[in-house]
Amino acid sequence: MKKSAIKSVFLTLALSTTLTGVLAQTGAVQKRLIDIQGTLSAASNMRTGPWNYTGNVTGTVSTLKIKSQQASLTAPSGQALVEAKGKRTATFGGNVQVTRGRLTAGGEKLVYSEADGTGILTGGAQATFVPEKKEDGDTVSIKATQMSLDVDNNMSTSTGSVSLTNGAQSGKADKLVFDEDKELAQLTGTPSLTRAAKGNRKELTITGQEVRALTKAKTLYVKGKVKIVQGNLTTTGDAVYYDDKKDVAYVVGNAVSVDSKSKATVRAGILEQRTDLARVRQVATFKIPAEQFKLRGEK
16 A cells, blocks of 8 residues: 555544544533523623523532522623533522432532533532432432532432431441442442341441442442441441341451350351341351442443
């Protein structure tokens, strides 16, 4: 093949790759553009903004639907609003309600940025995620100081005094990432999870450096200096897999269980703890299915 032909092929490939990248970027920008409907204030500066809306205000961006009592749309300083698409900021206030699929969230204020495609909800931020079918389980409820909703994927990040409730399970953490597609919660920053007492089952508390919970399956993966406390039993180790429906926990790595009443101690590489029977025994093998607990895009 002649050099000119080779150069032409490489040029075509380069242009194709560049065009594909530009189209993908353009698609991402379009997905993040927000449309606001409401009564536009006569005092709004139609060129540079802000555009102020009142009444029954609604906002739509990708799959997010926003309702509030008032809103404003602004552009970066010195830019016209109509020319700043992809860089604008929308602020909603007054009983803000957000819906996306099975997720409903609310708060006093939401600030949405087209630049990064995130909406920050504050002022009593809370959300509920309902099961697809009634028989699929319990509604997940989240409360936090701040909640960030990402329009590029069905994920939210809550920070500050975070609490999560899922039926008899309740969790606390400094930060919570919730993947709506996988129905998976990741809790970090001194996280803990408690399963309420019921019948002959005593209250169960699990702590560690990181908690991951599949809310539909009611399974947990906790790692980093884990501790299970239930009645007289305290079991520690490197990681734990807990299946709430089967009433069993597997503590893996440097596992130690102590009965504070009888003073009995069990040590092993892997311990199985029956949470319905308050019984601990050594098992030869158990592999935590860590792949099930990976968030979207996580390697």
